[in-house]
Amino acid sequence: MSATSTADATQPADAAAVAADLNEKQHRILAYLRDHAAEQTYFKSRLIAEELGLSAKEVGANMAAVIDAAADIDIEKWGYSSGTTWMVTR
Known part of the structure; x- marks a missing residue:
């Protein structure tokens, strides 16, 4: 098994562990x-x-953990005009 295959095989378990560590807001x-x-x-x-009854600051402060836990979607900070925009793709 190659190093890439091993890393790919362990990624979902790692993402699941990170997701388990998320707080309620995340x-x-x-x-x-x-x-x-x-x-x-x-x-x-x-x-x-x-939509979630939070402040924009709370959303931004929690996004790093959300990005780490999101194995099924890609989240990227996209823009800053009129507040932070996130690009989310499957």
Whole structure:
């Protein structure tokens, strides 16, 4: 088995371990992004916050953990005009 295959085989278990360590806000953010990733690509922190009853600052502060735990979607900080925008792809 090559080193790449070994790394690929362990990644889901690592992602699952990281996901288990998420707090309640982080789980809600991740679930929101997963639920809406099929219908849209770009998400503003303030709009995620409005939907989840959080502040945009809370969303931004929790995104690093969400990004680490999101094995099934890719999340990338995309823009800063009028607040932070996140690009989410499957």
